[in-house]
Amino acid sequence: MPAQTTKPTKRDQLIDAALELFDAGGFHATGIDAIIARAGVAKMTLYKHFGSKEELIVAALDRQSEDALACMKSKIEASSSDPEERLLAIFDIAEKQCADKGWRGCAFLRASGEFGDLDCAVHAAAANHGARMHEFVSQLCSDAGVTNPACLAQQLLVLHTGAIASAQIAGGTDPVCSARTSARILIDATRAAG
Amino acid sequence: MPAQTTKPTKRDQLIDAALELFDAGGFHATGIDAIIARAGVAKMTLYKHFGSKEELIVAALDRQSEDALACMKSKIEASSSDPEERLLAIFDIAEKQCADKGWRGCAFLRASGEFGDLDCAVHAAAANHGARMHEFVSQLCSDAGVTNPACLAQQLLVLHTGAIASAQIAGGTDPVCSARTSARILIDATRAAG
DNA sequence: TGTATACTAGACTGACCTGTCTGTTTATTT
DNA sequence: AAATAAACAGACAGGTCAGTCTAGTATACA
Known part of the structure; x- marks a missing residue:
């Protein structure tokens, strides 16, 4: 590990993408597919880290x-x-x-x-x-x-x-x-x- | 017409129902079908009075x-x-x-x-x-x-x-x-x- | 009584939604 | 090098969504 900057986890990438898209379009109006596309992550990865869309929303709000x-x-x-x-x-x-x-x-x-x-x-x-x-x-x-x-x-x-x-x-x-x-x-x- | 209380128009019934349901469940999360069911009105009647769900929302907010x-x-x-x-x-x-x-x-x-x-x-x-x-x-x-x-x-x-x-x-x-x-x-x- | 208007029920379309499943590939660890 | 874990792409299911269409019914007006 040459640098101190640890690369972001998939979980963090998902939360980042979710916050941006929720901010732009609202919670109900923003779909899972758009979030994983922006995060560059597979759908199954999302559902491994968060059990549901609601859990992702909660995690995103907590980090926000x-x-x-x-x-x-x-x-x-x-x-x-x-x-x-x-x-x-x-x-x-x-x-x-x-x-x-x-x-x-x-x-x-x-x-x-x-x-x-x-x-x-x-x-x-x-x-x-x-x-x-x-x-x-x-x-x-x-x-x-x-x-x-x-x-x-x-x-x-x-x-x-x-x-x-x-x-x-x-x-x-x-x-x-x-x-x-x-x-x-x-x-x-x-x-x-x- | 025996009474002075004019009966509510379908339009008013739709706005009443919409306000109640939007209030309880939000705008995106409340579907057209639920609104017409609560208003006791056919779907085509809604689309005759309001061109779209968005128009209904605007009309409901204006009356509110x-x-x-x-x-x-x-x-x-x-x-x-x-x-x-x-x-x-x-x-x-x-x-x-x-x-x-x-x-x-x-x-x-x-x-x-x-x-x-x-x-x-x-x-x-x-x-x-x-x-x-x-x-x-x-x-x-x-x-x-x-x-x-x-x-x-x-x-x-x-x-x-x-x-x-x-x-x-x-x-x-x-x-x-x-x-x-x-x-x-x-x-x-x-x-x-x- | 005949006609226009408003409303009805409900099927239907095409799109989108969340969430699951499968099989493959990559990365890490031993 | 072998084994374990994580992430991959993408199809798929089951449901809901907004909005359209059709065909039939009630109501008001002439």
């Missing part, structure tokens, strides 16, 4: 969640040392995402919309990401010395979710900018009451 | 938009005469919706998620509802004597959308209550800034 959180953490780490600025950075990150041409919206929101059944594993995967985000933002609030971190975190996350959802429907980044302004007001209000 | 706005207007009319309370009432309405067992989320948000193509008529129908909501809430803000009604309206709508989207993913009404608290803070801040 890990990637998104890791990406967010590193960007926030690099953004500023001021804890309040770090809180606002989640909106800057969202703004860049929404500005991207071809941005189709939040995968977790779309998954929860397509798989409405709350007991469904796909819906649960989306809900898990929400919980992880709340945990992360609560920590950021805690670092900022807020009295009730979980409460402010929820307020900011509702704002964040709304910004992304509104941008998904309307296009553009206006909702995100608006949300950033609101976020600052909410943070200040919490500090003042604190 | 009209109904939702009319319902919201009448409830707000009946809620309070204080303009600030009327603004907050949109969150009370959302809270009652989310509390309903079997609530599956916002139809427009789900539609925009399933039909990602911005040029698609379905996506446009969802975006139209967003624009109508903004117009309506801007008027409420204007009635409240706010300096920049469109700006506060967008802030409140991002909050409103985020509350509904978060509730769709996580279940429960916590995000809506949190959003209501945030809304009051944003309104006060706007007033203070005058």
Whole structure:
């Protein structure tokens, strides 16, 4: 093994392809055949790694969640040392995402919309990401010395979710900018009451 | 004709059935056959009134938009005469919706998620509802004597959308209550800034 | 009463879907 | 070199999908 870069497993290739195609076309509308074609993998390989399309969707969402959180953490780490600025950075990150041409919206929101059944594993995967985000933002609030971190975190996350959802429907980044302004007001209000 | 209640047209029956089934199972996952069965209507009747499934979806979303706005207007009319309370009432309405067992989320948000193509008529129908909501809430803000009604309206709508989207993913009404608290803070801040 | 219109039931087409099966080839390990 | 495991291509089954077609029935209007 000459290089440190381990070549991607078939499993990873499948998840990569699935994420791209689900993102472009939705979950129900994207077929297995298209996924294996893009991944360059045989159908039986897919069904060896994942028992069903639903399992693949769940695995893809789980990895998307890990990637998104890791990406967010590193960007926030690099953004500023001021804890309040770090809180606002989640909106800057969202703004860049929404500005991207071809941005189709939040995968977790779309998954929860397509798989409405709350007991469904796909819906649960989306809900898990929400919980992880709340945990992360609560920590950021805690670092900022807020009295009730979980409460402010929820307020900011509702704002964040709304910004992304509104941008998904309307296009553009206006909702995100608006949300950033609101976020600052909410943070200040919490500090003042604190 | 003894009664004033005109019997519903086949078209209306189809839209009613479609809204119920789309709400329960999503747009792609709900088949034409299920819709006509629930509506008690022949398939050819559907294709006489609507040229395609997509047209039916658009018509259903358009009527949902009209109904939702009319319902919201009448409830707000009946809620309070204080303009600030009327603004907050949109969150009370959302809270009652989310509390309903079997609530599956916002139809427009789900539609925009399933039909990602911005040029698609379905996506446009969802975006139209967003624009109508903004117009309506801007008027409420204007009635409240706010300096920049469109700006506060967008802030409140991002909050409103985020509350509904978060509730769709996580279940429960916590995000809506949190959003209501945030809304009051944003309104006060706007007033203070005058 | 005759005619046009709206609706009905259901068969049908062709495409696409998920998931399975088979037999072959490649890669790794012993 | 032999054996084991993984991945291959592609046919196949069984089902569902959107949408069309046909032929018959009910309803309203002249």
